[in-house]
Amino acid sequence: AQSVTQPDIHITVSEGASLELRCNYSYGATPYLFWYVQSPGQGLQLLLKYFSGDTLVQGIKGFEAEFKRSQSSFNLRKPSVHWSDAAEYFCAVGARLGDKIIFGKGTRLHILP
Amino acid sequence: DAGVIQSPRHEVTEMGQEVTLRCKPISGHNSLFWYRQTMMRGLELLIYFNNNVPIDDSGMPEDRFSAKMPNASFSTLKIQPSEPRDSAVYFCASITGTAASNTGELFFGEGSRLTVL
Numbered sequence: 528a529q530s531v532t533q534p535d536i537h538i539t540v541s542e543g544a545s546l547e548l549r550c551n552y553s554y555g556a557t558p559y560l561f562w563y564v565q566s567p568g569q570g571l572q573l574l575l576k577y578f579s580g581d582t583l584v585q586g587i588k589g590f591e592a593e594f595k596r597s598q599s600s601f602n603l604r605k606p607s608v609h610w611s612d613a614a615e616y617f618c619a620v621g622a623r624l625g626d627k628i629i630f631g632k633g634t635r636l637h638i639l640p
Numbered sequence: 641d642a643g644v645i646q647s648p649r650h651e652v653t654e655m656g657q658e659v660t661l662r663c664k665p666i667s668g669h670n671s672l673f674w675y676r677q678t679m680m681r682g683l684e685l686l687i688y689f690n691n692n693v694p695i696d697d698s699g700m701p702e703d704r705f706s707a708k709m710p711n712a713s714f715s716t717l718k719i720q721p722s723e724p725r726d727s728a729v730y731f732c733a734s735i736t737g738t739a740a741s742n743t744g745e746l747f748f749g750e751g752s753r754l755t756v757l
Contacts, residue, residue, distance in 0.1 A: 559744055561744065561745075561746075563746075568750075569750060569751075570644070570731060570733075570748030570749055570750050570751055571683075571731070571733075571746070571748045572748075573745045573746070576744050576745065578744065617682075617683060621744070627673070627685055627688050627695075627696055628673070628685070628746060629685060630675070630682065630683040630685075631682065632681070632682030632683075633682055633683065
């Protein structure tokens with residue numbers, strides 16, 4: 528069964544600083560990997576996804592993520608954060624399209640002015 | 641498109657009462673997921689349907705929980721009887737399941753916040 532671990536519950540960075548949110552997954556084959564963002568009181572919105580091919584994927588709002596099979600990781604990065612990036616970020620894994628998607632527990636991002 | 645529509649947005653009830661949460665998926669989406677979000681457990685998958693058929697309900701916490709999808713445009717999650725530990729935000733999400741058009745993106749509703757006193 529697939530699982531996702533986000534080791535950081537909270538992360539605080541200064542506005543303009545770079546960001547990396549960690550995600551490790553457990554799955555026997557090549558998984559489908561996702562990052563979603565949740566603003567307060569809202570549902571989740573897809574930031575980016577990896578299915579196959581280039582291991583560095585670009586998403587919306589200037590985010591990118593890199594799939595590293597050897598480390599079972601799919602870390603999310605942004606070179607310079609904005610105050611509007613403060614939200615909760617979820618990594619997710621699926622076995623195949625149309626199958627269930629399992630989410631990590633999330634990382635809450637705080638931005639210092 | 642109106643997106644995934646959930647109702648009610650907020651529900652406050654007393655322990656022992658029946659709670660019914662409703663979801664209308666995006667038209668044309670044939671997979672529907674129910675998730676529960678709490679501070680302690682994060683976002684847990686409760687059950688998901690493909691073409692109105694329940695595929696995996698292993699996340700349903702106990703027999704007090706039941707879910708149905710009588711047609712492609714409507715699903716319910718019922719809790720009977722409700723308990724204080726059921727207090728959470730319940731999300732419905734839908735996705736198109738056809739191989740040709742599946743982008744893998746789940747579309748979430750805004751959630752139903754349940755408080756059981």
